[in-house]
Amino acid sequence: MNRADFRRGVRDVAPLLLGVAPFGLVAGIAAANAGLDLTQAVGMSVIVFAGASQLAALDLIGRDAPLSVVVLTAVVINLRMLMYSASIAPHFRTFAARVKAGLAYLLTDQAYALSIASYRGERSVDRVAYYLGVAVTLWTVWQLTTAAGVLLGTGVPDAWGLEFAVPLVFLALLVPAMEDGPTTVAGLVGGTVAVVGAGLPLNLGLLVGASVGIAAGVRSERSMEVNATDGH
Amino acid sequence: MATSYADPLVWGVVLVIGVLTYAIRLSFIGLFGYLDEIPPRLERPLRYVPAAVLAALVLPAFVTLDASGLAVDKLVAGGLAAVVAWRTENVFATMAAGMGTLWLVRFVLLPTV
Numbered sequence: 341m342n343r344a345d346f347r348r349g350v351r352d353v354a355p356l357l358l359g360v361a362p363f364g365l366v367a368g369i370a371a372a373n374a375g376l377d378l379t380q381a382v383g384m385s386v387i388v389f390a391g392a393s394q395l396a397a398l399d400l401i402g403r404d405a406p407l408s409v410v411v412l413t414a415v416v417i418n419l420r421m422l423m424y425s426a427s428i429a430p431h432f433r434t435f436a437a438r439v440k441a442g443l444a445y446l447l448t449d450q451a452y453a454l455s456i457a458s459y460r461g462e463r464s465v466d467r468v469a470y471y472l473g474v475a476v477t478l479w480t481v482w483q484l485t486t487a488a489g490v491l492l493g494t495g496v497p498d499a500w501g502l503e504f505a506v507p508l509v510f511l512a513l514l515v516p517a518m519e520d521g522p523t524t525v526a527g528l529v530g531g532t533v534a535v536v537g538a539g540l541p542l543n544l545g546l547l548v549g550a551s552v553g554i555a556a557g558v559r560s561e562r563s564m565e566v567n568a569t570d571g572h
Numbered sequence: 573m574a575t576s577y578a579d580p581l582v583w584g585v586v587l588v589i590g591v592l593t594y595a596i597r598l599s600f601i602g603l604f605g606y607l608d609e610i611p612p613r614l615e616r617p618l619r620y621v622p623a624a625v626l627a628a629l630v631l632p633a634f635v636t637l638d639a640s641g642l643a644v645d646k647l648v649a650g651g652l653a654a655v656v657a658w659r660t661e662n663v664f665a666t667m668a669a670g671m672g673t674l675w676l677v678r679f680v681l682l683p684t685v
Contacts, residue, residue, distance in 0.1 A: 359663035366667075375574030380582055387590035396629060397589060401575045407585055414589040418596050420621050426600040426610045433604045444598040504646065504674055505667055507633035508653050512666040514626035515657045523623040530624035531631030538632045546628045553624025554617050561616070 342466035349454070349473020356450050359512070360478060361485050363391050366505045368489015369496070370395055373503055374402035378490045385486040389479065390448070392513065393417040395506050396546065405543040413546055424452035431459050431467055439468065446475035521564060526557030644682060649674035 364385075371381035376398070388394050393414040400410045424447055432440055455471045496502050518524040530553020537545035575582070600607060610618065634650030636643045653670030660666070 362664055362667055373574070375577075376582060380579070380586070383583070384586045384590075387586050388593055389590075390593050392626070392629075393589065393593065397585070401577055401582065401585065404576050407581070410585055411588050411592070415592050415596070416621065417625050418593045419618060421593070421596045422599055422610065423615075423618055425597055429600040429604040432601050437602070440601050441598065444601045445594060447597040447601075499678075501674055501678070502671075504633070504649070505671060507630045507650070508667045508670040509663060510626050510629045511650070511653055511657045511670070512661065512663040514623065514630055515654075516661050517622040517626055523620060526620035527623035527627035531627030534628035534632045535635045538636070545632060546625075549628035549632075550621075550625045553628060554620040557620030557624060558616055561619075 341472075342469040345466040345469040346473040348465075349458075349470040349475075350477050351473075352454050352458070353450065353474040353477050356454075357477070357481055360391075360450070360481055362505075363509050364482050364485025365489040365492065366502075366509055367391055367394050367398070367482075368486040368491075369493030369502050370398040370402075370489075370506055371486070372490045372493030374398045376401075376490075378487065381490045382483060382487050385483055388414070389445070389482065390414075390418050390421070391482070392510065395509070399503075399506065400543055400546075403543060409542050409544060409547065416547065416550060420449075421447060421452075424449075428452060428456060428459075431456075435468065443468070443471060443475075446472070446479060448475065448478055450478055451475040522557045522561040525560040526553045529553045529556035645674055645677040648677050 367385065368381055371384065371394075376384070384394055384398075388397075396417055397410050397414045400413060425444070428447070432443060435443070451471065451474045454474045455467070458465055458470050459467060493502065514527060518527045530549045532549075533552045534545050534549025537548045539545070540548060577585070600610075630650075634646055636646055649670050652673045653666050656662075656669040657666040
C-alpha cells in the first residue's frame, strides 16, 4: 500500500472533520437521551456507521416507535449509498472479494465524494490507500466522538434542549441536497407533508413525508422534461 | 425520551439496520460484473432520497407544538439556522446559530416560568 496516498487521504479529509466531529457528538448525545448506554451507543456506531440513519433511528427508538418503522426509516435514509456503491464499483473491480467487503463497510458520503474526485482526477493514485486514508480517519473520529457525546449527554440539563442539535445537523446536509428545481420540490413537499403528518400513528410521519417528497421530485423532473420538449 | 425497548431489542434493531445498511453498501461493489448499472427506474427516485428524507427529518423538528401552542423558540432558531445553512453550507456554523438562537429565545427573550 502506498503510504503517501494514504496520508493524502488523511490530509484531504481533515477539513471535513469539523463537520463530522459535532455530528458524532450529537449522535452520542442522542443515544444517551434515547436511553442507550455507552456500549450500545458505540456498538451502534460501529455496526451501523451511518450518522443520519443512526440519529433518525435513535429518535424513533426514544419514542418507542414500532421496530419495523425504525428499521424501514433507517434503511430508506441509507438507500442513497446504493448510488455511491454503483458509482465507485468500477474503480474497485480488480480487488479481491475480501478487500471489497472491507472497503464497502467503510463507504460513507464523505469517503465516496473525496475518493471519486481523486480517482477521476489522476489515474496513478493507489485507490485502496487513498480510500483507507479518508475512510479509516472518518471511522475513528466517528467512534471517538460518539463515545464523547454519550458521556457529555448524560451530564447536560434537559432545558438546554441538546436534542435540537440533531435537526440542525440534518439542515446543514439538506441545503446542498436541494441542488436544483426537482430536488428542491422533493425537499419542500417532503418536509411539509412530514409536518402535517407529525401526529400520524406509529411515527409514520417521516416515512410518509419522505415517500411523498420523492414522488414529487420525480414528477417535477418529468414535467420539466415535458416543458423542455414542448419549448423548441 | 428514554426508550422502553429492552436491551436485547436495542441490540437486535441495531444489528438488523447494520446488516441491511452493509448490504446496501456492498451491493454494486460486490456484484460488479453481474450488475453494472442502477436500473433507470430505480435511479430516478434515488436522486430525491436525500432531499426528501432530510427535509422530512428537519421541518417537523422546527414546527412543533408545546404547552402554549406553536413552539416559538424552535421555530425562530430553525428559521435563523436555515439562513445560516443556506449561506455557509457549514455544519458547525448551522449548529452554533441554531443552538445559540434557541437558548437566547428560551432563556433571555421569552423565558417561561
